[in-house]
Amino acid sequence: MKDGARCILLGGSGAVGRAVCERLSLGGARVGFTYLRGKEAAQALCKKHPESVARQVDVREIRALEQTLDELSAELCGVDALIHAVGIGETRPGSERLGFETLGEIDLAAWEEILAVNVRSAFFAVRKLLPALTAARGNIVLIGSIDVIKAVSAPPHYAASKGALRGLMTALSKELGPARIKVNLVAPGPLDGGIGRAIPGLLKQEFLKHSGLRRLGRPAEVAAVVAHLALENTYLTGQVLAVDGVL
Numbered sequence: 031m032k033d034g035a036r037c038i039l040l041g042g043s044g045a046v047g048r049a050v051c052e053r054l055s056l057g058g059a060r061v062g063f064t065y066l067r068g069k070e071a072a073q074a075l076c077k078k079h080p081e082s083v084a085r086q087v088d089v090r091e092i093r094a095l096e097q098t099l100d101e102l103s104a105e106l107c108g109v110d111a112l113i114h115a116v117g118i119g120e121t122r123p124g125s126e127r128l129g130f131e132t133l134g135e136i137d138l139a140a141w142e143e144i145l146a147v148n149v150r151s152a153f154f155a156v157r158k159l160l161p162a163l164t165a166a167r168g169n170i171v172l173i174g175s176i177d178v179i180k181a182v183s184a185p186p187h188y189a190a191s192k193g194a195l196r197g198l199m200t201a202l203s204k205e206l207g208p209a210r211i212k213v214n215l216v217a218p219g220p221l222d223g224g225i226g227r228a229i230p231g232l233l234k235q236e237f238l239k240h241s242g243l244r245r246l247g248r249p250a251e252v253a254a255v256v257a258h259l260a261l262e263n264t265y266l267t268g269q270v271l272a273v274d275g276v277l
Contacts, residue, residue, distance in 0.1 A: 035059040035261055036106040036166075038099065040089060040155055041116025043068025045223035046173060048075060049253035050115055055079040057261050062102035064089065064116070089116050089151035090143070099158045109162040111169040111260035114152040114195075118144055119188050131185045141187050148191035153198060160206075167210035171259045172199050173252070176219040176274045182237075196270060203268035212267040214259050219274025222246045243275035 037054050041047040042063025048071055054061050055078075062083040065072040072084040083105050087098040103109050120131055121140035131140070152172055156163075163170065175192040177184045184192075196215055203213040220237050238244055252273050259266070 035110045036108050037061050037111045037113060037260055038102050038106070038109050038155075038159065039063040039113045039115055040151060041065070041114070042075065042084065043071040044115065044117075045221070045249045046218070046252055047115040049249035050113060050256050051075050051079070051082065053250070053253040053257040054113075054260065055082060057257055059111075059257075059261060060106055062106050064098060064102075089155075090146045092150075092154050095151060095154060096158045099155060103159065103162050108166060109159050109168060110166045111171065112155060112159055112163060113171045113173070113256060113260055114155060115173045115256075116151060117148045117173065117191075120185060121187070130183065131187070133186050136185070136187050144187045144191050145194070148188075149194045149198065152195060156202060163206075163211050164209045168212075169260050169263050170199075170202065170206075170211060170213040171256050172213070172215045173256065174199075174215045174217045174270070176217050176272060178215070178217055179270055179272060180274075180276075199270075200268055207267060212259075212263055212265070214263070214266060214268070215270045216252060216255050216259070217270050217272045217274070218247060218252045219272070219276065220246050221249055221252065223249050241275050245275065247273060247275055 037059045039061055042051050043065035051061050051063055060081050064085050064087050066088055076082050076084050085098045087094050089095050121143050172195050174195050177189050178192050178196040199213050199215040255271055255273050
């Protein structure tokens with residue numbers, strides 16, 4: 031894809047989102063991204079990459095999300111790629127210290143929150159940007175988790191949300207293929223930042239035993255794969271790409 035590709039990224043202030051913004055910008059793209067609480071990170075990205083545009087929005091609020099997407103699309107004069115990097119891994123304060131939430135600890139509010147952030151926002155973002163993505167014959171990149179293809183420990187509501195994201199990707203790749211829109215999902219393994227911080231230490235050690243590279247991944251390594259799919263992909267669609275360092 032030529033320099034100046036127009037990319038909208040949901041969730042640009044988290045560890046992976048920041049890395050994706052950086053990689054897209056280095057690839058010559060113009061990036062419009064959203065954030066919720068990471069105002070300082072968003073400001074730092076825009077200062078470093080003046081061609082970037084940031085908007086604060088709670089993706090759980092669909093009307094606000096759709097308005098924000100309209101604004102970003104207008105600012106960029108179109109959309110060549112949509113990247114969904116927004117996500118939460120836990121809904122209980124302090125889970126990163128206490129370990130994964132268990133079945134009995136997940137109430138209705140927690141279930142609805144994690145599905146709203148991790149899946150519902152992706153569905154409505156694609157629907158809102160479909161005309162622009164169709165015009166561009168663009169790319170959609172969803173960021174899932176390694177638990178969608180491998181049996182690993184994860185909070186039940188988180189695993190369900192990422193499994194639903196994979197199903198959404200598969201359905202969209204079939205429906206949008208005739209419009210030449212490519213839809214893929216990147217499935218990172220445990221990382222040394224972001225949601226990966228909530229993984230209990232013993233589980234990290236167990237992962238390292240089975241890792242071909244014997245280390246956790248880095249957000250920048252996930253970002254490299256995401257950026258390639260967003261900026262360069264012309265034929266790959268309907269695929270889950272594991273980025274987990276395991277043989």
